[in-house]
Amino acid sequence: MQAPYLIGQIKPLTTAEFQQITATVTFPLPVSYRDFLYTYGLGAFNELLMIHQPDEAYIRSNFGEYMDLWELPESEEPVVLNGLTIATTIDGDIIAAIDNTQFPFIILPRHSDKILRFGTFEEVIDYYDHTYHFSGDLYFDSYYNYEQENITFVNGPAIDKALFEKVHRDFLANIPTDKVYNEDKQPKYIIQEMGGWVYFDNIYKSSVRIKYQSQYRPVADKIIQFVRDRMA
Structure with a gap:
């Protein structure tokens, strides 16, 4: 697994927190999973692979x-029924740790038997890196102090696409960003100063999602207000 780009402040699990997880099962959890949690904590890769509370x-x-x-x-x-679910995907796959020395991780696919x-655990991440x-x-988008604001451009039965495009242009002209993903499709503009991103739904032109971490709320509030002011 290549080291991921980190969005915002991560919160690695402590030894005590990991021990609380191990206490929920009767088999030893893999070292690679422990090391991942000690390094990154809980969060999502590219909003498609979600590593959540087991x-x-x-x-x-x-x-x-x-x-x-x-x-x-x-x-x-x-063995599988008593497995510890540690992650899921946007498509409904279930990733679990099980009591198996050779293959301690399994994926129960949503669309395959x-x-x-x-x-x-690195092999699991590499698999989805290739699949997606x-x-x-x-x-990697940390779940630490995760908050989100959704701003809609739906007005009754209609969507104000022209307004959406205007707000998008104004955003690009005025708000500095650190990195952008999916720039040509569904752009997600990373703003580390607020520990998150601004996502423009370019396909339907119906909404803007703003993710931030609560400790950076003052910065996020300015960006949220910027978008709302231009919708007035």
């Missing part, structure tokens, strides 16, 4: 009666 009951609660969705030997079902198995065609251009 849930030891997720698979059992939601798929206890539906394990036939995937090709799995009956003897292995208890073939379970995928991996030896390290990130081409190694990964960014």
